[in-house]
Amino acid sequence: MKDDTRMLSAMIDFDSAGARDFPTTSAHWLTSGAENLAPKEWQAALKSFPMMRPNEWNEAHGLPFSVWGEVHVWNSDRSIAESRPLSDASLRWMRNEVSYFPDGARLTLCRLDSNGIPYENGIDRLDLTLSVDEEYPWIAQLQAVSTFGSHLLPSAINKNELWVGFFRKTASRDGVTFGHITDDLLGPRETGLDTVLRRGGTRNSIRNGREILRGYSWVTVLSADLGERLGGVDALVRSEAFYKVSKLRGGAIFLQASESMAGYSDRTMERIFDVLRPVIPGGVPKIDPTVRKIPRIVWVDSRETLH
Known part of the structure; x- marks a missing residue:
């Protein structure tokens, strides 16, 4: 069995999920993400369309080492909580259901093991999700x-560019409050800072994305409000802390710390931390003893200087 469980994650927070064009944005993320973020696996999956669902999960889903997938939508208003194997029909169904502003949706793509069953430990898998806040349905993420090892090679700049290109296009929308691409995901919807600072939980962190920065990573998107507090694009360019700085069409600011994920060193991370410090939540970062993975952050209170 393969043991490459390195994880790459991208997330974008919105406070405009009730907008008329948001279903189009989320449907594109869900149904086009696999083709853009894992093209080799997606092409392999297309050869198995339409896929079938076994009667029991521990039965073969397909041929050994082939690619299998499913879509899932849950919408309490429409009394829907349903999964369907990947097919042209199920993708059309998901696009249609997303237009009704569901509570959540997911597309999963995974490679099967030697018995034709998905790996239990989550390797060789891509999950694309839409999550909506239970209390404030205009806030969504x-x-x-991805744990597809072939797309996590740190030297593969072209793979990095695939992720950055798709991510950037989606983040160029109105209502973006935060976004990042990182390799230190600890839990769904969380950032590294969420796990080491007391800030009212992940949901509260997402809700306050315009007022305080949720985290900083290889690629970070600042809300327009936070960007203005830092002096805007010109000030961030003058800092010389970033490989790329630009204003997105929706008003948020795109920051890329280095050309590739491999170049995102501790020194680079400290450099961007120092620039972003005014909008990073204060507090002494503390390791959660129940968490197995240590987040990639600067272990300094943002209210203090590094040196």
């Missing part, structure tokens, strides 16, 4: 989490 799009997330992609």
Whole structure:
């Protein structure tokens, strides 16, 4: 069995999920994400369309080492909580259901093991999700989490560019409050800072994305409000802390710390931390003893200087 469980994650937070064009944005993320973020696996999956669902999960889903997938939508208003194997029909169904502003949706793509069953430990898998806040349905998050090892090679700049290109296009929408691409995901919807600072939980962190920065990573998207507090694009360019700085069409600011994920060193991380410090929540970061993975952050209170 393969043991490459390195994870790459992208997420984008919105406070405009009730907008007329948001279903189009989320449907594109869910149904086009696999083709853009894992093209080799997606092409392999297309050869198995339409896929079938076994009667029991521990039965073969397909041929050994082939690619299998499914879509899932849950919408309490429409009394829907349903999964369907990947096919042209199920993709059309998901696009249609997303137009009704569901509570959530997911597309999963995974490679099967030697018995034709998905790996239990989550390797060789891509999940594209839409999550909506239970209390404030205009707040939502799009997330992609991949453990497909062939797309996580740190030297593969072209793979990095695939993720950045798709991510950037989606983040160029109105209502973006935060976004990032990282390799230190600890839990769904969380950032590294969410796990080491007391800030009212992940849901509260998402809700306050315009007022305080949720986290900083290889690629970070600042809300327009936070960007203005830092002096805007010109000030961030003058800092010389970033490989790329630009204003997105929706008003948020795109920051890329280095050309590739491999170049996102501790020194680079400290450099961007120092620039972003005014909008990073204060507090002494503390390791959660129940968490197995240590987040990639600067272990300093943002209210203090690094040196």
